[in-house]
Amino acid sequence: MEKEKFYITTTLAYVNADLHIGHAAEFIRADILARYKRLIGFDVILNTGTDEHGQKIFNTAQEKGIDVQDLVDNQVNRFKDQVQKMNVDYTNLIRTTDDYHQEAAQEFWKKCEENGDIYKKIYKVKYCVGCELEKTDSELVNGECPLHPGKKIEEIEEENYFFRFSNYQEKLLKLYEENPNFVIPDFRQNEIKKFVERGLQDFSISRLKEKMSWGVPVPGDEDHVMYVWFDALVNYVSTIGWPNDMGKFEQYWPVFQVCGKDNLRQQSAMWQAMLMSAGLESSKQVHVFGFINSGGQKMSKSIGNVINPLEITDEYGTDTLRYLVARYINMYEDSDVTLEKIKDMYNADLANGLGNLVSRIMKMVENYEIYFELKDFKLENQEGFVKFMDDFDLNGASGLIWEKIKYLDGKIQEEEPFKVAKEDLGKAQEMVADYVPVLWEIANLLEIFIPETAQKIQEIIKSKKAPLELLFLRK
Numbered sequence: 001m002e003k004e005k006f007y008i009t010t011t012l013a014y015v016n017a018d019l020h021i022g023h024a025a026e027f028i029r030a031d032i033l034a035r036y037k038r039l040i041g042f043d044v045i046l047n048t049g050t051d052e053h054g055q056k057i058f059n060t061a062q063e064k065g066i067d068v069q070d071l072v073d074n075q076v077n078r079f080k081d082q083v084q085k086m087n088v089d090y091t092n093l094i095r096t097t098d099d100y101h102q103e104a105a106q107e108f109w110k111k112c113e114e115n116g117d118i119y120k121k122i123y124k125v126k127y128c129v130g131c132e133l134e135k136t137d138s139e140l141v142n143g144e145c146p147l148h149p150g151k152k153i154e155e156i157e158e159e160n161y162f163f164r165f166s167n168y169q170e171k172l173l174k175l176y177e178e179n180p181n182f183v184i185p186d187f188r189q190n191e192i193k194k195f196v197e198r199g200l201q202d203f204s205i206s207r208l209k210e211k212m213s214w215g216v217p218v219p220g221d222e223d224h225v226m227y228v229w230f231d232a233l234v235n236y237v238s239t240i241g242w243p244n245d246m247g248k249f250e251q252y253w254p255v256f257q258v259c260g261k262d263n264l265r266q267q268s269a270m271w272q273a274m275l276m277s278a279g280l281e282s283s284k285q286v287h288v289f290g291f292i293n294s295g296g297q298k299m300s301k302s303i304g305n306v307i308n309p310l311e312i313t314d315e316y317g318t319d320t321l322r323y324l325v326a327r328y329i330n331m332y333e334d335s336d337v338t339l340e341k342i343k344d345m346y347n348a349d350l351a352n353g354l355g356n357l358v359s360r361i362m363k364m365v366e367n368y369e370i371y372f373e374l375k376d377f378k379l380e381n382q383e384g385f386v387k388f389m390d391d392f393d394l395n396g397a398s399g400l401i402w403e404k405i406k407y408l409d410g411k412i413q414e415e416e417p418f419k420v421a422k423e424d425l426g427k428a429q430e431m432v433a434d435y436v437p438v439l440w441e442i443a444n445l446l447e448i449f450i451p452e453t454a455q456k457i458q459e460i461i462k463s464k465k466a467p468l469e470l471l472f473l474r475k
Contacts, residue, residue: 003043007252008034009236011259011267012051012096015075016060019082020299021292021337022260024309028325029289029394030258031088035448036389039379045252047239048083049094050076054228055129055207058214068214072097085310087318087451094239096216096232104238105231106219109205111278117167123160123204126153131262132228134203147262161206161224168273172196175272175282183268184392185332188261188288192268203270205230233271237280254284261288287392290334307337316346316475319450323350326398326449347474349402354442355471357409358457361439363466364432368421372436374461377444385445394449401445408438436461 010030013023027048034046052072061068076095083090094101112118125134130148139145143153176182176193183189206224207215215225236255241248259267268286275282291298294305312321320342328345329335364370379386388397412435421428440461446454453471460467 003041005045005252006034006037006042006256007045007047007240007254008037008256008258009047009239011257011263012049012094012232012235013079014054014056015050015052015072015079016056018078019309021307021309022289024086024321025292025325025329026258026260026289027083027088028086028322029331031086031090032322032326032394032448033256033389033392035089035451039448040386045092045240046088046090047092047094047236047255048088048090049092049235049239050079050096051228051232052076052095052097053215053226053231054132055212056132056228058212059129061214069097082310085313085318086321092239094235096235100244101235101238102216102231104242104244105216105226105234107243108234108237108274108278109219109226109230112163112274115277115279117164117277118161118205119164120159120161122157123162124157125155125204127156128153133266158208158211160204160208160227161218161221162202163205163230163274163277165200165202165270165273168276169196169200171276172200172269172272179282182282182285183264184285184287188264188268188332192264195265196269200269200273203227229266229270230274233266233274236271236283242280254281256284257286259286259288261290264288288332290330290332292329293334293336295338296336305338307339307342312342316342317452317472319453320346320350320472322450323398326394327402328395331393331395343475346472351470351472351474353402353409354405354453357405357412358439358460358471359467360412361408361432361435362460362464364417364421364428365436365464366466368417368425368429368432370429370432370436370464372433372464374440375437377441379444382441382445389448398449401442401449404438404442404445408435408442411435 008030010026013019030046030048034044037044057072058068061071064071080093109118126140128135128145128148128151130151131145135145135153140153145151145153173193173196176189180189183192205227206218207227209223209225213225215228216231218224218226236257237249237253240252257267272282293299294307297303297305299306309321312324324342324345329337385397385400388400415431417428417431420431443454443457443461446457456471
């Protein structure tokens with residue numbers, strides 16, 4: 001029997017800088033859902049990758065005095081290393097400089113052009129290089145983009161190609177109306193609906209090659225390259241075969257998308273209008289995550305409160321970062337994270353919580369010579385957990401596992417088998433034998449969240465011996 005398909009994608013990371021903790025949260029969440037879907041029998045594609053065109057990349061290369069292709073090649077290698085350290089088990093890693101992607105972007109352009117949605121006009125606008133987006137005066141604060149304070153707003157006047165975004169107001173509103181859960185959470189769906197209801201302005205989709213040569217060539221016009229957003233968004237279809245392998249594309253499309261709230265407009269309105277123009281089905285769903293702050297402020301190098309996700313993995317291990325994302329960073333609201341909070345979480349939940357529980361139970365298993373047989377773990381029997389995961393509620397699902405950990409720890413505290421063993425070894429053996437299946441269940445549930453730790457626990461349980469070293473060393 002053929003497996004049901006599931007296709008999930010992150011946004012693509014710009015390669016002009018290292019991944020930050022917001023990227024880590026997005027990529028790890030996508031990975032957790034992909035692991036869950038595989039576990040319940042789906043054929044899964046998890047797509048991620050690098051966005052390598054645009055003014056920001058071009059400027060960075062010029063500032064460093066290196067060839068732009070060399071810059072992106074070096075940064076892609078860094079990206080792969082960083083994602084590996086987060087233990088993101090992707091199936092597809094796309095680069096927007098890949099030949100097949102650039103060909104797909106050009107074909108997508110042609111489809112939109114054939115539909116009458118691409119035209120040329122003089123372009124005069126205020127532009128944030130940090131966002132790679134046009135900005136109206138109402139979106140600026142003291143003349144600056146609120147997402148990139150300190151960066152100069154550029155004023156551009158040139159002839160560009162435009163996409164007729166204005167043609168898709170009613171179609172987008174119909175999409176949201178017919179799919180009330182198209183954008184998650186609901187307040188983000190309401191936000192994008194209000195944006196579309198106010199009226200849509202056509203947006204520029206090209207740049208003059210003489211001013212900014214680093215981009216996908218516009219088909220039929222050697223003087224222009226594609227605007228970075230138009231090119232990059234097409235990766236969601238090109239990575240699964242469009243337009244050359246339509247058999248594969250039709251098996252996996254539509255896509256389940258995840259992004260940060262600064263991508264709301266691009267992912268849930270601009271991209272959906274582009275799909276409609278190209279004659280393709282809309283995305284399946286778009287999950288929009290909140291921002292991560294530190295110490296009550298937006299992370300900033302000047303403030304000195306930036307948290308590098310790889311510093312967390314270096315200090316506490318990959319699974320600590322993954323656990324932080326799954327359990328403590330709210331998926332849809334803004335969250336606050338500090339290094340002190342991470343240390344407290346690590347000690348309380350992982351070192352003194354999970355690690356101590358495994359060590360205590362397995363010491364008793366070894367010392368009291370407990371006999372047990374492990375049953376095959378069946379996820380479908382975990383109804384509450386499955387419900388959380390089907391709703392993509394990682395905070396709820398991981399919280400449920402820790403409730404089991406606390407329950408088991410409390411049961412040991414209450415029954416005190418280590419004391420009972422001094423008077424009645426047989427009774428103590430029965431108690432500990434009852435703990436093992438729950439610990440086995442916990443280890444299996446943890447596999448999608450903190451896979452390295454989960455596999456270690458499974459091996460320890462199978463060995464019927466106490467671990468030689470602690471899973472987590474107290475910091």
